[in-house]
Amino acid sequence: MKQTFNVTGMSCSACSSHVEKSVAKLEGVREVSVNLLAASMKVDYDESMLTADDICRAVEHAGYGASPKDIPVSAQGRGSSCGVGCGISSAPGAKTYVNPMAGEIKNMKFRLIVSFIFMIPLMYIAMGHMMGLPVPAIFVGAENAVIFAFTQLLLTLPVVYVNRKYYINGYRMLFKGAPNMDTLIAVGSSAALVYGIFVIYQMAYGQGHGRIDLVEHYMHDLYFESAAMILTLITLGKFLETRSKGKTSEAIEKLVNLAPKTAVRIREDGSEEEIPAQNVLPGDLLLIRPGASVPVDGQVEEGHSSVDESALTGESIPVEKSKGSTVLSASINGNGALKIRAVKVGEDSTLSQIIRLVQEASASKAPIAKLADKISGIFVPTVMTIALAAFLIWFFIIGESFSFALSIGIAVLVISCPCALGLATPVAIMVGTGKGAQYGVLIKSGDALETAHKVDTVVLDKTGTITMGKPRVTDILPSGNFDPDTFIQICASLEQLSEHPLAGAVLSYAKEKKLSLLPVDHFQAVPGRGIRGDINGHHYIAGNLKFLEEEHIQGISQNDDNSPWLEAGNRLSGEGKTPLYFACDNAMAGIIAAADVVKPTSAAAIKALKHMGIKVVMLTGDNQRTARAVGKIVGADTVISDVLPQDKEKEVRQLQEKGQCVAMVGDGINDAPALTRADVGIAIGAGMDVAIESADIVLMKSDLLDAVTAIQLSKAVIRNIKENLFWAFFYNSLGIPLAAGLLYPLLGLKLNPMIGAAAMSFSSVCVVTNALRLKFFKPKGIDSTEDCAPSGQTAEAKVTTIFQDKAPLGGSTQNLAPGNFSDENIIEKNESEESVMEKTMMIEGMMCNHCVAHVTKALNGIDGVSAVVSLEDKNAKLTLTKDVPDDVLIKAVTDAGYEVTAVR
The missing domain is CATH 3.40.1110.10 (Calcium-transporting ATPase, cytoplasmic domain N)
Structure with missing residues (x-):
């Protein structure tokens, strides 16, 4: 069982690390990944040994809250929450984006306003005289010291109360032996608050016993303003950080809001009725008026129009649709009216699948994040030890005053909060996967996003990938x-x-x-x-x-x-x-x-890959002659021909054994084993259902140029993550020694706790802001206008040119791409052609790509059989390396629930 949970109460990467460790200890848990930004946890566990309630109890025992979350979300508003920086209203037919952070932001805003209302007069009373500002006489002089101090306490208490969350979470985790960021804030501000109260008692005692010297000494040891300022600045940083996080999911928000509220259904008597979009059922006949959004995936029954699918596929040019064409949910109809038959509705629609993919990828964790998690797991206890050691050394060994040593300890605590470490990876992954979705590149996981940047060899299937299919x-x-x-x-x-x-x-x-x-x-x-x-x-x-x-x-x-x-x-x-x-x-x-024929953009894509220093290998079952011709046209480095479908995985494995990081690009059906074997599997095409199962990345437009975009996006995201981690580590490496007072003996530099709190908050905001730069990502070095036709002509124009030449032999369309490709780059497999038999099986009953997957699995499970199943042609092309009786083939398909009408 793989399940996703909501986790509440986490404030830093130390929290997420502690939750991971607590769940990982459970017997039956295979893998657990906690995402701090998404406040979610993905668990792979044995459901015969463990239940979701057991996992939730383990999280609660660790000091946090947890509840199961249903990941599938209807684009029409059936779901309750997207879970990764976005939500969908549960109101019928709604398409409104609901930010799950809205409540948290509202609460933070209230806390921030209250904090500033009381902190400003507090700062004026406490520090106004230092800046030469006029301060009421009641707060001036030793005789008014207790009034001066007690007024500061009264102004500090509301700030402490509205920000009590830090104390509740911080001390709870401290007592559980897993201190986190809240613990550092709580301990630091509590120390300042408690010491301030102690000072009030000292001054009151001095006034009551005529010890004016005692009063004057302690008047300058109040730290109420520091406690209030620390809480206010931390809340300000969290408020700005949370608002920035909301921007990371704009891509999902735009997708969610594309779904229309209603649909126009045509009754059997021909009349029309407007119904909520989520009430559409498969088989319903719908009217799509000009300019309207398509509510579900369907097939055109009547009409002709151009449909804008740019929001789903990234393809800017509208696609012509006529009878028999497939239309996708959330695409926008052009000038013509269409009647479509609903095929996939609700959670099965293409839009819902895209949203779910982007959500899961955003909530996943890249391997590089484990570095930050390991450090964060020991970081907070280490910081608390450093703060205590700094206090003891300055007070007992060096002999500085108690207030001086205390300010040193507090500064170390508040500047060291590991928020930036915890945010460095997830914000970049969330923005990166969202940006990929805008280009029609669906990245399934943070792992795939990270691995893609290391790819040095791309293996391309020919049919349907390089060529039209x-x-x-x-x-x-x-x-x-x-x-x-x-x-x-x-x-x-x-x-x-x-x-x-x-x-x-x-x-x-x-x-x-x-x-x-x-x-x-x-x-x-x-x-x-x-x-x-x-x-x-x-x-x-x-x-x-x-x-x-x-x-x-x-x-x-x-x-x-x-x-x-x-x-x-x-x-x-x-x-x-x-x-x-x-x-x-x-x-x-x-x-x-x-x-x-070769797709118009295939040569341009391969050229871009080679420009990036990536070796391009074309893998095909075609004969050597065809392979050589296509290889020359597109400029592949190496062509491996005469490869049976079941042997493609072996070819990928051999490349990996040579130390190469391999990305396999195929159609996601007969290439499934090779896609799974590759370091990164990239599925071409809108065959979403099957492709999603085997590939790490799905290219919606069936365009090889998008494979280039995916690799370039991966490089940009990993570069951004490394920048974030560098600045997070650099900031803490520089800030902790400064806060501990190491430069004070030499330069007299000492970090005020208030400055430390501001610096800590600023570091988190900087990390999120840096990640948001990925929103401006654009693929580089890709000329999508380049194709395999003669200059200025499309493939269709080449045929027209031949038409116009009425000589008996016409003309030639030969246009071999220049490059270093030569015949020695052709690798022909040595399997004996006499031992290979081909058959075509006609099959009835297949309705969707799930059916195709079932039939493919049934036939490929027979020893010596390799099958390529076509939903459109209602058949299966079989390649047999041994003699398999027809009745065995027929039985396999019949047992899978389908009918065989002929075997040729």
């Missing part, structure tokens, strides 16, 4: 007898009855060109070869080279070394493309080449 038409080479549009129309008409994957690419291109399809007579598919059919009285053949040779098509014979068609086909194959040959009435009609 689906074949697209790249080259059109019609013969002189056909104009390009006619050629495409005939080819698409012939392919419309084919089940070959590349047929879909041809049909999609024809659809983009808005070409109508022609009827086909006498259609015949020849397995492993191609197809044939009649269109408008002409006989057409389409397929691979071997098929057309068998049909004795003119100009395509292997024996003809001068065949321009063979030359074109070989060139296209060498570029990693698959040529489809078309013939009309026994003569060549042309070639269409298709390929899984």
